[in-house]
Amino acid sequence: MFLGIDCGTQGTKALLLDAATGTVLGEGSASHELNSGPNGRREQATEQWIEAFEKATAAALAQAGIKGTAVLGIGVSGQQHGLVTLDADGQVLRPAKLWCDTESATENQRLLDWLGGETGSLQRLGVAIAPGYTVSKLLWMKEQHPALFERIAHILLPHDYLNYWLTGRCRSEFGDASGTGYFNVRTRCWDLELLHHIDPSGRLAAALPELIEAHQPIGSLRPELAVRLRLNPQALVASGGGDNMMGAIGTGNIAPGAITMSLGTSGTLYGYGNEPHVSSQPSVATFCSSSGGWLPLICTMNLTNANGAIRELLQLDLEQFNALVAQAPIGAAGVSMLPFLNGERVPALPQASASLHGLTSDNLTRANLCRAVLEGVTFGLRYGLDLLRDSGIRSERIRLIGGGAKNPLWRQIIADVMDAPVICATHSEAPALGAAIQAAWCHARQSDAQASLADICERCVSLDETTSVEPEAGAVAAYEQAYRRYRGLVTGLHNQQA
Numbered sequence: 001m002f003l004g005i006d007c008g009t010q011g012t013k014a015l016l017l018d019a020a021t022g023t024v025l026g027e028g029s030a031s032h033e034l035n036s037g038p039n040g041r042r043e044q045a046t047e048q049w050i051e052a053f054e055k056a057t058a059a060a061l062a063q064a065g066i067k068g069t070a071v072l073g074i075g076v077s078g079q080q081h082g083l084v085t086l087d088a089d090g091q092v093l094r095p096a097k098l099w100c101d102t103e104s105a106t107e108n109q110r111l112l113d114w115l116g117g118e119t120g121s122l123q124r125l126g127v128a129i130a131p132g133y134t135v136s137k138l139l140w141m142k143e144q145h146p147a148l149f150e151r152i153a154h155i156l157l158p159h160d161y162l163n164y165w166l167t168g169r170c171r172s173e174f175g176d177a178s179g180t181g182y183f184n185v186r187t188r189c190w191d192l193e194l195l196h197h198i199d200p201s202g203r204l205a206a207a208l209p210e211l212i213e214a215h216q217p218i219g220s221l222r223p224e225l226a227v228r229l230r231l232n233p234q235a236l237v238a239s240g241g242g243d244n245m246m247g248a249i250g251t252g253n254i255a256p257g258a259i260t261m262s263l264g265t266s267g268t269l270y271g272y273g274n275e276p277h278v279s280s281q282p283s284v285a286t287f288c289s290s291s292g293g294w295l296p297l298i299c300t301m302n303l304t305n306a307n308g309a310i311r312e313l314l315q316l317d318l319e320q321f322n323a324l325v326a327q328a329p330i331g332a333a334g335v336s337m338l339p340f341l342n343g344e345r346v347p348a349l350p351q352a353s354a355s356l357h358g359l360t361s362d363n364l365t366r367a368n369l370c371r372a373v374l375e376g377v378t379f380g381l382r383y384g385l386d387l388l389r390d391s392g393i394r395s396e397r398i399r400l401i402g403g404g405a406k407n408p409l410w411r412q413i414i415a416d417v418m419d420a421p422v423i424c425a426t427h428s429e430a431p432a433l434g435a436a437i438q439a440a441w442c443h444a445r446q447s448d449a450q451a452s453l454a455d456i457c458e459r460c461v462s463l464d465e466t467t468s469v470e471p472e473a474g475a476v477a478a479y480e481q482a483y484r485r486y487r488g489l490v491t492g493l494h495n496q497q498a
Helices: 046-064 104-114 119-126 134-144 160-168 190-198 223-229 243-250 304-313 316-325 366-388 408-416 430-445 454-459 474-498
Strands: 002-007 011-018 022-033 035-037 041-044 072-079 084-086 154-158 171-173 211-213 219-220 237-240 259-263 267-270 285-288 294-300 336-339 355-356 397-402 421-424 463-469
Touching: 002 046, 002 160, 002 243, 002 430, 011 046, 011 430, 022 046, 046 160, 046 223, 072 160, 072 243, 084 160, 104 119, 104 134, 104 190, 104 408, 134 190, 134 355, 154 160, 160 171, 160 219, 160 285, 219 294, 223 285, 237 430, 243 259, 243 267, 243 285, 243 294, 267 366, 294 336, 294 366, 304 316, 304 366, 316 366, 316 408, 336 366, 336 474, 366 408, 397 408, 408 421, 408 463, 408 474, 430 454
Parallel strands: 002 072, 072 237, 171 211, 259 397, 397 421
Antiparallel strands: 002 011, 011 022, 035 041, 084 154, 219 237, 259 267, 267 294, 285 294, 336 355, 421 463
């Protein structure tokens, strides 16, 4: 039995996996609150994550009807890019700044200029640092909270912090480290000179966690925590990883030929590479995977949050929203929405805001507004897919995960917009499943150095053929026109912000 944990923006999910049979025995969840503020501040109290971890784990064990002492390993998936700082006593210094926090956009630009722009960042790190990456949060903290900054003894990502809470050890693996902005994805090493640029004293470099391979453990569960969580005190805590890296494992995306699309608060698309083929497109992040390779990835900052904003504005539940989407024609009768409520990473418009275009007295209807937002967020993913395809990533079918994947209407829209077949993973909570699978792999490697992650994925990952959708030729052509309209609006915004 292996426990997979996914600590996301909106909540924590727990999943109990029998790795021998591939059966998910129990699941649980608990919610988080997001603290939002001016200038794009998005933060969370780390205490929420711990409380949600305990609640979700207890619920998963209760549903499975087994004792926690049967759990042999724990894997943790976490939202990428977040900054958690600890003092010398292991106390959290301030709320965690999250991936969707853009308060440090100015600091990010200054660091990007120092690196030589996006081209210089790509050459040096293999990624172009963007607002939301961890590195600019450190510079922001130095300037906005200098007294707290001086007390930093440990710099952790969200999943690293939960691993620290579980084991008392500060370690990180290559996948999640790739999204910090101070990690070289080609050499798999920290960029210490960049951190010295932020703080010449060298304290930041000294505060970094030890880097380990994806199959290596963080350590064993702390005895007092094993009692508190009612888990096996011998349970091994695996390296874990970022939510996208764990989602890749949870969809079997561990070899070339697959693309995973996650439909959550943000939208992500990623494939797999055996080598670090860094794209010339700054929006493609060639992160390391948490399975030994690389994970070329694009991320849109706005997805279900934008859909939810329109639903809330029009006071619609999900069923009513979908019914209105279905009433409107492809292209929403000329209404276009650029749904950049949080700024946007893909397309690269961090300072943008959301906007509606093409409104007339004839097409201003609730149905067209609902259709326009759903198409708008999907076009953002298509923009990213075009970038991945340009960099050589291919797949036969796109594997869908996340809450949005459960919507049959949206699945068909995605298939038509992408002009590609789509299918859902059997378990939509792929990051939690991937974390449990990785824990099983880590545990197996302790006694067998040749233990295969692919074999475990073969047993534990499946696709739900009943959700398979093919693109419809007529719809593909109609969406291509609407997508070109979207691209034209994006180009205009790019020119305004240049």
